[in-house]
Amino acid sequence: MASTVARRPVQIELSGVTKRFTTPSGSMFTALRAIDLVVGAGKFCAVVGPTGCGKSTTLTMVAGLDRPSTGTVSVGGQGVDGITAGISFMFQADALMPWKTVLGNVALGPVFRGRPRKEALSQARDWVRRVGLAGFEEHHPHQLSGGMRKRVSLAAALINEPSILLMDEPFGALDVQTKAIMSNELLGLWEQTRPSVIFVTHDLEEAIALADQVVVMTAGPGTVKAVYDIDLARPRGAVQEIRFDSRFLELHHQIWASLREEVEAAYARTARGGRS
Amino acid sequence: MSEPAGRSGAISVISSQTEAGDTADVHHAVRRRKVLVWAARLATLVVVIGGWQLLTSAKIVDRFFWGQPSGIAAQLNDWVRHGTAYGSIWLQVWTTFKEAVLGFVFGVIAGVIVGVLLGQFRFFSDVLSPYIKIANAIPRIVLGSLFTVALGLGIAAKVSLAAVLVFFVVFFNAFQGVREVDRNLLNNARVLGASRGAITRHVVIPSALTWIIASLHVAFGLAIIGAIVGEFLGAQRGLGLVIATAQNNFNPNGVFAAMFIIAVLALTAEGLIGLLERRLLSWRPPSSVEASPA
Numbered sequence: 001m002a003s004t005v006a007r008r009p010v011q012i013e014l015s016g017v018t019k020r021f022t023t024p025s026g027s028m029f030t031a032l033r034a035i036d037l038v039v040g041a042g043k044f045c046a047v048v049g050p051t052g053c054g055k056s057t058t059l060t061m062v063a064g065l066d067r068p069s070t071g072t073v074s075v076g077g078q079g080v081d082g083i084t085a086g087i088s089f090m091f092q093a094d095a096l097m098p099w100k101t102v103l104g105n106v107a108l109g110p111v112f113r114g115r116p117r118k119e120a121l122s123q124a125r126d127w128v129r130r131v132g133l134a135g136f137e138e139h140h141p142h143q144l145s146g147g148m149r150k151r152v153s154l155a156a157a158l159i160n161e162p163s164i165l166l167m168d169e170p171f172g173a174l175d176v177q178t179k180a181i182m183s184n185e186l187l188g189l190w191e192q193t194r195p196s197v198i199f200v201t202h203d204l205e206e207a208i209a210l211a212d213q214v215v216v217m218t219a220g221p222g223t224v225k226a227v228y229d230i231d232l233a234r235p236r237g238a239v240q241e242i243r244f245d246s247r248f249l250e251l252h253h254q255i256w257a258s259l260r261e262e263v264e265a266a267y268a269r270t271a272r273g274g275r276s
Numbered sequence: 277m278s279e280p281a282g283r284s285g286a287i288s289v290i291s292s293q294t295e296a297g298d299t300a301d302v303h304h305a306v307r308r309r310k311v312l313v314w315a316a317r318l319a320t321l322v323v324v325i326g327g328w329q330l331l332t333s334a335k336i337v338d339r340f341f342w343g344q345p346s347g348i349a350a351q352l353n354d355w356v357r358h359g360t361a362y363g364s365i366w367l368q369v370w371t372t373f374k375e376a377v378l379g380f381v382f383g384v385i386a387g388v389i390v391g392v393l394l395g396q397f398r399f400f401s402d403v404l405s406p407y408i409k410i411a412n413a414i415p416r417i418v419l420g421s422l423f424t425v426a427l428g429l430g431i432a433a434k435v436s437l438a439a440v441l442v443f444f445v446v447f448f449n450a451f452q453g454v455r456e457v458d459r460n461l462l463n464n465a466r467v468l469g470a471s472r473g474a475i476t477r478h479v480v481i482p483s484a485l486t487w488i489i490a491s492l493h494v495a496f497g498l499a500i501i502g503a504i505v506g507e508f509l510g511a512q513r514g515l516g517l518v519i520a521t522a523q524n525n526f527n528p529n530g531v532f533a534a535m536f537i538i539a540v541l542a543l544t545a546e547g548l549i550g551l552l553e554r555r556l557l558s559w560r561p562p563s564s565v566e567a568s569p570a
Contacts, residue, residue: 063467083466095464099482099559108478112470142561160468 009042009196010076010086010163012062017071019057030221031057035071037215037224042194046207048259049217049225050266055200056092058222059166062198063089075164088162088195090153090170096141102128102152103137109160127155131185147178151185158189165190167199171206183210183239191235204259208232208251209239216258219266226258343528351533361521362513365537371514373541375431375503379438380496387443387495388488391450392481401451412448416440417505424509434511438502442495449491453484486560489553496545500538 017035020028031054039045047055060066061073064084073080075087088109096105107124111117128137131151141149150171157165171179183206190197201207207214208230216225232247242248325345332339339347355365362368394401419440423433457480465479507516515534522530 060463063463065463065466083469087467089464089467091460091464093460095458095460097461097479097482099485099557108465108470109468111478112465112468112474140559142559156468 008163009194011041012039012164012196012198013037013072013074014058014062015072015074017058017061017068017073019054019061019066020069032068033221033223035222035224037227039196039198039213042196043213044190044197044199044211045213045215046199046201046211047215047217048201048204048207048255049222050219050263051202052266053217053220053262054222055217056168059089059168059198059200062164063087063166084164086160086163088157088160088165090157090165090167092169092172094141094149094153096149096152096156098141101138101140102133102144105141105152106155106159109156113160123159124155127159128152130189131155146174147182150174150178150182154182154186154189158193161193162195165195165197167197169201170199172202179206180238180240186210187236187239204252204256205243206239208248208255209236209242214251214255216255216262219262219269225262226255228255339528340526341528343532347529348532348536351527351529352536355533360518362517368513368515368518369537369541371431372500372503372507372516372538375434375506375514376438376496376499376541376545378431378435379502380442380499382435383439383442383499384446384492384495386439387446387491388450390443391447391488392454392476392484395451395454395484396476396480412444416444417501420502420505420509424506429510429512433509434503434506434514437506438499441498441502445491445495445498446488449487450484453487454480456487457483485556489549489556492549492553493546496549497542500542500545504538 014035014037017032018030019032020030023029035058037045037058047058049055057066061068062075062080062084064080064082064087075084097108100108103121103124106127107117107120110120110123115123125137128134131154133148133151133155136144136148141152144152153170157167171182174182187210197211199207199210204214211230214228214230216228217223218225228251230251232242232245232251236242328337328342329345331337332342332344359365360368394404417437420433420437423436427433427436461479461483462475465475470478503514504516504519507514508520511517515538519531519534522528522534
């Protein structure tokens with residue numbers, strides 16, 4: 001059966017991507033300008049940048065939920081047109097159906113792809129167990145903690161064995177300890193199937209600890225400022241400990257110098273905007 | 277909490293005893309409050325009904341116009357024993373109930389279908405929105421006259437009127453419910469590969485259900501109003517006809533007695549809708565089931 005064979009990871013390519021939105025007042029707003037970015041097949045790419053620099057917009061265009069105004073997005077050599085096949089998306093806010101149980105939520109992927117219900121449920125049961133939620137299958141999302149809901153989202157995103165996983169600040173709302181645990185689990189699961197990942201975050205430490213490649217974006221309109229290769233060995237082990245690795249600190253220092261300018265620029269702009 | 281320091285063993289024994297005493301006290305207080313509330317409710321009923329009875333007996337209020345509780349009870353008793361002018365009282369109740377339920381069912385089905393469709397297709401909703409506003413501003417109860425002329429004295433006119441009243445309430449809620457569906461949930465379903473039909477079935481309808489069910493409480497009341505008004509306007513049987521006859525005969529007790537029966541019907545239906553709500557929306561956290569949007 002096709003599903004038992006893991007999908008081959010694919011390369012993601014953005015070239016000259018610009019995205020403009022029309023504001024309600026009728027003027028144009030440029031969210032992204034001339035983005036060029038290549039994420040190699042099976043690579044983990046983290047995107048950092050100041051608030052409002054269009055990081056999330058980039059993800060929606062890779063997913064095919066939105067189209068670039070100019071430029072092209074291609075996945076595995078094919079231009080994106082409509083929803084990209086073999087993709088999973090983990091949103092910043094909970095995207096769980098509150099009326100479905102944990103099992104029902106995780107089973108949505110296979111159900112939407114037309115799998116028989118029974119097969120979908122047994123697959124879901126397996127994934128619920130893999131994210132450590134065995135025994136919670138019949139709970140509803142409101143009965144779970146924030147961290148547990150994220151695990152459900154993770155299982156729901158990975159059950160289709162995506163070739164691409166897009167994550168938009170998935171752990172942004174979690175407390176520091178839960179975030180560290182979730183990061184470790186994400187790395188463990190990612191290393192099993194190795195999809196290509198674009199991981200948007202505000203947290204530079206998280207980005208370096210997880211990724212092969214950290215992309216720094218400029219303050220809006222967003223464009224790629226610099227790309228840093230993270231040459232820390234894999235498997236990385238616990239993200240809490242790698243923070244003390246001397247190479248980690250070196251990279252952190254280097255990337256932060258670049259990121260700080262953009263954060264300050266974005267802050268100055270909002271502060272000015274607030275005053276005028 | 278406020279025990280003096282020292283001799284901690286003895287103190288902890290004492291405090292655990294007082295704690296047990298406290299819980300018993302709390303239970304007792306809760307029960308006492310419940311009893312008090314029910315006693316006050318009963319007293320309210322006695323004062324209102326008794327006051328009404330006394331005032332009319334003492335001729336301070338004219339029972340010819342305002343009826344009398346004992347008269348209403350006698351009227352109900354008479355209807356049950358001897359029936360009304362149009363056959364047994366149960367036939368009248370059944371007729372009105374049937375009209376209201378059929379109108380309710382048709383109105384709800386049409387309201388949900390049209391609401392869900394228009395909510396999803398932006399173009400149609402943009403085209404139709406001014407007409408919907410106009411239709412909503414019209415006093416639709418007047419359509420009853422039209423239906424009575426067009427559809428005759430039978431059940432069809434009443435069912436139509438009830439259905440029209442129900443339709444608009446349910447439609448607006450379904451429409452709004454569809455519009456309020458969380459964007460994240462929609463995008464998530466699309467990325468997971470859901471077809472348009474699957475999105476409607478798994479995301480849109482369950483999400484709108486909270487709104488739709490909230491509207492059903494109001495809708496059944498309107499269905500009964502539709503049925504009764506339809507019967508006022510022209511009918512061969514039904515509680516509305518019984519009320520109209522009582523009015524023509526200067527029999528306020530008859531009006532009140534029919535009102536009482538209708539209230540029992542409405543409360544029963546309300547209870548059933550409440551059960552349905554609890555069943556369909558069992559996934560919601562308990563607190564929000566209590567405070568459902570009206």
